[in-house]
Amino acid sequence: MAWQTIVETLPPGGDYVRILPELVLSIFGMIIMLLDPVMDERSSQRKLGGIALIGALAGLAATLYQSQQQFWGPAFWEMVRVDAFSVFFHFVVAAVTILVILSSYEYMEVQQIRAGEYYGLLLFGAVGMMLMSSAVELVLIFIALEISSISTYILAGFRRRSAISSEASVKYFLLGSFATAFFLYGVALMFGATGSTSISKIGEALGQYANGGGPLLAYIGVAFMFVGLGFKVAAAPFHIWTPDVYEGAPSPVVGFMSTAPKAAVFAVLVRVLFQGQAPGRVWLIWVAAALSMTIGNLAALVQDNVKRLLAYSSIAHAGYLLIAFAVWPQSDPKNGISAIMFYTAAYAAMNVGAFAVVGHLAGAGERYVTLEDYSGLAKRSPGLAAVFTIFLLSLIGIPAFGGFFAKFYVFAEAARENLIGLLVIGVINSAIASYYYLRIIVVMYMREPREEEPVAAVPPGLGVALGLSLAVTIFLGVFPRPVLDYLTRSVEQWH
Amino acid sequence: MNGLDRSILTLVTFIPAAGGVLLFFLPRRDREIRWFAFLVSLIAFFASLHLPVHFHRAEAGFQFETNSRWIPTPNIHYHVGIDGISLWLVVLTTFLTPLCVLISWRSIHDRVKEFFVLLLVLETGLIGVFVSLDLFLFYFFWEATLIPMALLIGVYGHGRRVYAAVKFFLYTMVASVFMLAAILWLYAKTGSFDFVTIQSAIRSGGVENFVSAAQWLFLGFFIAFAVKVPLFPFHTWLPDAHVEAPTAGSVLLAGVLLKMGTYGMLRFNLGLFPKQSHANAGWIAILALIGIVYGALVAMVQPNMKKLIAYSSISHLGFVVLGIFSFTQSGLNGAMFVMLAHGISTGGLFMLAGILYERRHTYEISEFGGLATPMPTYSTFFLFIVLASVGLPLLNGFIGEFLVLSGAFQAKAWWGVVGATGVIWSGCYLLWMYQRVFFGQVKHEENHSLRDLNVREQFALWPAAVMALVMGVAPLLWLNAIDPAVHNVLAAMPQMIAKVVSQ
Numbered sequence: 001m002a003w004q005t006i007v008e009t010l011p012p013g014g015d016y017v018r019i020l021p022e023l024v025l026s027i028f029g030m031i032i033m034l035l036d037p038v039m040d041e042r043s044s045q046r047k048l049g050g051i052a053l054i055g056a057l058a059g060l061a062a063t064l065y066q067s068q069q070q071f072w073g074p075a076f077w078e079m080v081r082v083d084a085f086s087v088f089f090h091f092v093v094a095a096v097t098i099l100v101i102l103s104s105y106e107y108m109e110v111q112q113i114r115a116g117e118y119y120g121l122l123l124f125g126a127v128g129m130m131l132m133s134s135a136v137e138l139v140l141i142f143i144a145l146e147i148s149s150i151s152t153y154i155l156a157g158f159r160r161r162s163a164i165s166s167e168a169s170v171k172y173f174l175l176g177s178f179a180t181a182f183f184l185y186g187v188a189l190m191f192g193a194t195g196s197t198s199i200s201k202i203g204e205a206l207g208q209y210a211n212g213g214g215p216l217l218a219y220i221g222v223a224f225m226f227v228g229l230g231f232k233v234a235a236a237p238f239h240i241w242t243p244d245v246y247e248g249a250p251s252p253v254v255g256f257m258s259t260a261p262k263a264a265v266f267a268v269l270v271r272v273l274f275q276g277q278a279p280g281r282v283w284l285i286w287v288a289a290a291l292s293m294t295i296g297n298l299a300a301l302v303q304d305n306v307k308r309l310l311a312y313s314s315i316a317h318a319g320y321l322l323i324a325f326a327v328w329p330q331s332d333p334k335n336g337i338s339a340i341m342f343y344t345a346a347y348a349a350m351n352v353g354a355f356a357v358v359g360h361l362a363g364a365g366e367r368y369v370t371l372e373d374y375s376g377l378a379k380r381s382p383g384l385a386a387v388f389t390i391f392l393l394s395l396i397g398i399p400a401f402g403g404f405f406a407k408f409y410v411f412a413e414a415a416r417e418n419l420i421g422l423l424v425i426g427v428i429n430s431a432i433a434s435y436y437y438l439r440i441i442v443v444m445y446m447r448e449p450r451e452e453e454p455v456a457a458v459p460p461g462l463g464v465a466l467g468l469s470l471a472v473t474i475f476l477g478v479f480p481r482p483v484l485d486y487l488t489r490s491v492e493q494w495h
Numbered sequence: 496m497n498g499l500d501r502s503i504l505t506l507v508t509f510i511p512a513a514g515g516v517l518l519f520f521l522p523r524r525d526r527e528i529r530w531f532a533f534l535v536s537l538i539a540f541f542a543s544l545h546l547p548v549h550f551h552r553a554e555a556g557f558q559f560e561t562n563s564r565w566i567p568t569p570n571i572h573y574h575v576g577i578d579g580i581s582l583w584l585v586v587l588t589t590f591l592t593p594l595c596v597l598i599s600w601r602s603i604h605d606r607v608k609e610f611f612v613l614l615l616v617l618e619t620g621l622i623g624v625f626v627s628l629d630l631f632l633f634y635f636f637w638e639a640t641l642i643p644m645a646l647l648i649g650v651y652g653h654g655r656r657v658y659a660a661v662k663f664f665l666y667t668m669v670a671s672v673f674m675l676a677a678i679l680w681l682y683a684k685t686g687s688f689d690f691v692t693i694q695s696a697i698r699s700g701g702v703e704n705f706v707s708a709a710q711w712l713f714l715g716f717f718i719a720f721a722v723k724v725p726l727f728p729f730h731t732w733l734p735d736a737h738v739e740a741p742t743a744g745s746v747l748l749a750g751v752l753l754k755m756g757t758y759g760m761l762r763f764n765l766g767l768f769p770k771q772s773h774a775n776a777g778w779i780a781i782l783a784l785i786g787i788v789y790g791a792l793v794a795m796v797q798p799n800m801k802k803l804i805a806y807s808s809i810s811h812l813g814f815v816v817l818g819i820f821s822f823t824q825s826g827l828n829g830a831m832f833v834m835l836a837h838g839i840s841t842g843g844l845f846m847l848a849g850i851l852y853e854r855r856h857t858y859e860i861s862e863f864g865g866l867a868t869p870m871p872t873y874s875t876f877f878l879f880i881v882l883a884s885v886g887l888p889l890l891n892g893f894i895g896e897f898l899v900l901s902g903a904f905q906a907k908a909w910w911g912v913v914g915a916t917g918v919i920w921s922g923c924y925l926l927w928m929y930q931r932v933f934f935g936q937v938k939h940e941e942n943h944s945l946r947d948l949n950v951r952e953q954f955a956l957w958p959a960a961v962m963a964l965v966m967g968v969a970p971l972l973w974l975n976a977i978d979p980a981v982h983n984v985l986a987a988m989p990q991m992i993a994k995v996v997s998q
Contacts, residue, residue, distance in 0.1 A: 398642065399635040411675070412569055415683035423679065427672035434668050438661060446649050446657045481566050 015075035018082040018134070021062040021090050022127045025097075028055025029123035036116025045108055045115040049461075052119035053101050059126065060094040063087060078198060079137045084490025088341055089133030089267045096260040096348050097126045099469055103356035104252040105461035110364050111250065113158055122256065125151030129264035136275075138187040138197040138225075141268055145183065145232070148264065149176050152257045156249040162365065168248025175241045176231065183228025189221035190276075199276045206277040212329025214279035222278040226288070229272070232265040234258075235322060236291035239315045243299075246311035251359030251366065254307065258314045258355070259348040266321065266344055273325060274333045285326045286422055292319025293429040300436045304371050306358055309436060310351075313395060316433060317347055323426055324410045326419055335416065338487040339409035345483065346394070346402035346476045353469030354391040357384060360462055361455060374440060376449025384455060385444045387466055392437040394473050397430050402476030503545050504559050504575045507585065508622045510539040511592070515615035518608060525607040529600055532611035536593040539618065543589040546582055552976045555579070555983035557628060557691070565632075570687055574629040579980030580761055580831060581625040583973055584754055587838045588625070590958070591750045592618045595743035597955035598846045602742060602853050603651060610651055614743060617643035621751050625758060630678045631688040634671075637719075637755065641667060644744065644752065652739035659732075659739035666732040670722035677715030680708065681767075690766070697767055698987065713771035716763050717779075723756030724812050726779075727786035737805035738858070742849025745801070749808050750842035754834045757815045761830070761984065765819065769988045776820040780903075783820065784913045786813030791920030795927070800851070800858040803928055804844045807884070810917055811837045817914055818899035822988060826902020827981040828974055833895030835973065836883070836966060840892055843880040843959040847873070850952055854945050860928060865937035870947045874933045876956050881925045883963040886918050891966035 016023065032048050032055075039047065065071075067087045074081045100122060108115050128148025135141045153176060157169025191197050193215050194205035206214045231238040246254045273281045296316030303309035324339040361377075361384070362369050378385040394401035397408075407430060414423040458466070476483060514535030521528060550558060557576035565573045577585060595614060603610045620643065623636030641664055649660030682688055684703060685696045696702050722729040733753075737745050765772050790810030797803040811833060818830030850873065851866075852858060867874040879890075886892035896918055904911030937943055948956070966973065 393642070399639050409569070412679050412682060415676075415679035418683075420676075420680070423676050424673075427676045428669075431665075431669040431672040435661075435665055438664060442649065442657055442661060445646070446660070484566065 011076055014071065017066060017071045018073075018075035018080055019131070020066050021059045021094065022130050024062045025055060025059045025123045025127045025130070028052065028058065029120045029127065031055075032116065032120040032123070036120070039116075041114070046105070048115050048119050049101060049105050049108070052123060053098065055123055056094060056097045056101055056126070059123075059130075060091070060098065063090040063094055066090070074136070078200075079140045080131070080134045081136045082134055084486075085270075085337075085341075086134035086267070088487070088490055089263055089344075090130050092263045092345055092348055093126050093129045093133070093260045096256060096263075096352055097122060099352045099356070099465045100252050100256040100260075102461040102465035102468075103255065103352075103359060106459035107250065107252050107359050107462075111159060111366070112364075113160075113250070118155070118158060121151040121155050125155065125256070126260065129260050132264040133267035135268075136199050136271060138190065138199065138202075138272075142180070142184055142187060145180060145228075145265075145268075148261050149180060149232070152253070152261060155253045155257070156245055158250050158253065159248075159366065162248070164244075164248035165250070166248075168245040171241055172245045172249075179228045179231030179238065181228075182224050182231075186221045186224030186226075186228065189217050189224060193217035193221055199271050203275050203277045206279060209279065212277065212279055212281070214277075218278075219280050222272075222276075222280060223284065225272060226269075226284055229265050229269055230288060233262045233269075233318045233321075234292075234311075234315050235288045235318045236295045236315060237288075239292065239295065239318075242315055243303075243308045243311040246314070247305060247307045247369075251307070251355050251362055254311075255352040255355030255359070258311075259351050262314075262318065263344040263348060266340055269325060270337055270340060274327070274337070277329070282326050282328055285322050286419065289319045289322035289326065290422060290425050292316060292322060293426060294319075297429050297432045297436075301432070303436070305369055306371060306374065306440065307369050309371075309440070310354060310358070313433065313437070314351065316429065317351075317395075320407055320410055320426060320430070321347070323419075323422055324413045326414065326417060326422060328417055331417065334488075334491045336413050338484065338491045339406075339413050341487045341490075342409055342476075342480070342483065343406040346406035346473070349469045349472035349476065350391045350394040350401070350403055353466055353473065354388065354395070356462060356465050356469070357388045357391070360384070360458065363456075371440065371443055372450065374443050375447035377444040377455070380449050380453075381455040384458065387470055389441050389444065390470060390473065392441055394477065396434045396437045400474070400477045402473045402480075404477055405480045406476075499545070500549065500559055501561055503542065504577065504626050505561060507539060507543045507546070507589065508575070508619055508626060510542060511535060511615040511622075512619035514538075515612045515619070518612050518615065521608070523608055525604070528608050528611055529596070532615060533593060533596045535615060536589070536596050536618065540589040540593055543586050546577065547586060547976070550577075550579075550582055550976055552579070553979060555979040560628070562628075569631070569682060571631045572629045572689060573632060574689055575626040575632070576628050577626055578983070579976040579978065580984075581758065582976055583831070583835050584625045584751070584758055585622055587754075587835055588618060588621045588747075588751045590962070591746055591838065591842050594842070594846065594955045594958060595746050597951055598746065598849055599741065599743040600951055602849065606650065610647070610741075613643040613647050614747075617647070617747060621747070621755070624755050628690045629688045630681065630690060630693070633690075634675060634678055637671060637674075638668075640752065640755070644748065647744040648736055648740045651741040651744070653741075654739055655735070656739040659735040662732045663736040666722055666729070667719075670729070671719040673715040674719035677712045680712060680715075690762075694767055709768055709771050710774075713764060713768040713775065716759065716767075717775075720756040720759040720764065721782075723759070724753055724816060725756070725809065726816055727782050727789055727809070727813070730786070730790070730809050733809060734802050734805045737808075737845075738799060738801050742845060742852070745845040745849070746842045749804070749845060750838040753808065753812055754838065757812065757819065757830065757834055760816065760819050761827070765984050766987070772820070773822065773988060776822065776906075779820045780817055780907070780910055783813045783816035784910065786810065787817070787914055787917035788920065791917055791924060795920070795924040797924075798860055800848050800860055800928065800932070801845070802858070803860075803924060804841060804848060807921060807924065808837070808841055810921060811841070811884075814896055814899045814914065814917065817903055817910060818895075821899070821902040821906040821910065822985065823902035823905045824978070824981060824985060825898045826906065827984065828977055829895050829898025829900075829902055831895075831977045831981065832891075832966075832970065832973065833899060836891035836895045836963075839959055839962050839966065840880055840884040843876075843956065843963070844884060846955055846959070847877050847880060850948070855941070860931050862939060863932045863942060864939070865933070865935045866942060866945065867933040868937060869943055869945045872948045872953070876948070876960060877933065878929060879960050880963065881929050883967070885922045885925050889964070889967045891963045891970075893967060894970040 300312035
């Protein structure tokens, strides 16, 4: 009898499919954690990496399975929602995880890092990010955010012998905890203002106000939530941690945490701002976008450390992406949302690729990360230099690469919304940005190498990761059509 | 319209890039690579000859059009087509590229394959700029020319090549994002990137807020073009880029790349914003006049041959801008003709300077003197091209400058007066340079033994020299295609035509 009540209170079986990728990844993460202590330490790295890879691939397969229309809809008492929108972000997170695992393989051996928890944490982080993109309830979003954040705090400190890595981890942890506290505070205020933590109910409550307004409490709530989320995507003025953490953290981890959690947080922002009818969002976003682009780009101009340079560049890119969020309450956000999704995918491909190259060149202990170390790379390793150049050109936004269309859609969105000021700031910034990316290319191609020794050959795992991200970067730049078609369709079903 | 007519522009545009991609996979045998690149550029040239042969010269609209959808959202089309304005610029590009290949035959010996790949990709970008009728496509090609050109300068150039390449890239990149902003604004209001659609929407007044934004849009386009031309005071990147660029880079830079700017003014500033063009013509013409005189004066004092030619380009391009913003039939015809003539003659001058550099590894005028004795054929060619550039009647420079000046006189007499001094200045600096390099005694020992032109170099120079003559003798062959298109541009400004006629 008691057994039956328990069974009745359980959610229906279909609900589990709606969190299938998260389940799969969690199981694999736990397997890795359990196997790690019983395996021989010297040989465990490759095996555990292999299991992690299989796990991530299984997560990807689960996402594909989940993407069938029959599974779309709410689950777990309207806490998560599977639709084309969340499936897209699941896919991005899974793909990034695969790429990062592939590029970590050799890196871990070179850096002599113990592998067990590393791969486990990567998978757990991915679980949090996936859950973030399908959660439609603020408390669950908070939990997912914490799952993802705590994994990345630890991952940032994985080069234990290096002081800056530990510094990065502590800094990230302390500041990140403040930021999530702000988010939680915002959630509480939202609850006070609308009586619910479900985003759709909040949207209904706030939708009654004309012209995207709301009670004062909701304004403050949105602002506080934005502090927390803005911190995670490294949007100015909550970006201060970024360069230090990116400099200290292991390069593949930086590739991971500069793309996958950002994608997930942007998905949350889409839901909170648009579905939640957040009041005052346009100006909030306007200021954050303008600041992020300008601060990121200006600071990047003077960097001599490639990792710091790319850190500032990622702040700037968060700024470009935020432009697409600046949609007036009375107009339809659908175009903006597909621009956001496209940008997320393109940025993930090129940035993971760029950091994979950086990680490979850095050598043991990440010694070679200054601009000087890249001089004459075209002579020492022509292939790697060419690949890196393509990623950088894509980051500049040169036609024929994904970054171009990504920026283009975002700017087109600003023009459509008549935000000419933001548009002009954006285009001026993207011109400024071309300088510092170009500096790297110039150093690689037009300077003599400082030391003649050739770069270590590209290991197979890294090669596959680079090839895949390169293919996606070029594909999105030449044939953006199929992806856009998919995005447009998925946004149609979004509500 | 048959199938070839529809696809010929696509063919001409992409033959070089396709050749470049093939070249990329060829083994590194420099000789074969050079021949292959030469062959590809020749094929592109002969294919492009289809255009003037089958062009309906009396018609003003776009011909050889292809319009198919590339990306649904945003509404981007692969829309190409040419009229009398772009026709000759396409042919100029395909004409100069084989000469560039020939002139780089020996001077490029390191990373040969990459050099020719870049050159061919650059050619595709340049042609693409001239044939695009979709603003997005235009911007795509516009930006796409930047990378190969910057790499040509930065990798294969001389001395301060990196500085020059970065300066070139940044100047033009920064300026062109303003054009992007303007293009995006137009798209947001009209829902189309199509030049013809946008043009008719503007003309029928169907674009909301256009009146208040038009001046900014005009400036957004104008700044991008003015830097490319380069119009005074945006010219400072040009001398650096030219001096450090390899010869082929200089030839394409001066011959074609600068014309992207003046072409853009003609097509987009005048085509989309006739009222604003007219309202702004005053200060633009003054900048053009300053460019003519200033460029010439600075050219005169240059100790470096290549820098001298670079500043002379600033002066000549000033004529083009002056002609365009005179809004007269003859001014615009002349501007078009100066573009073509300058492409041939300055391209020729850069090739000649490059030939000398190959032998002596310097461009300093003071290093030479009396070269007419050891290099008679070379100095004859040089004189011929110099005279064409100066504007000797019966050679190509004369026709264009004459038309521009007569147009400028019609618009405002003092524009013509000041502009006409430019013709005198160009005589001064070019002939003085010629005198210092070729006449007198041979002052430096090593100059006695300089080789005269070999067969390959003559092959590169003959076409340029012949064209300089033919264009000077029979300009109508070109002008009868240009004239209707120019008329079409001016037809959008009835109030101005009336004004000119009444004067």
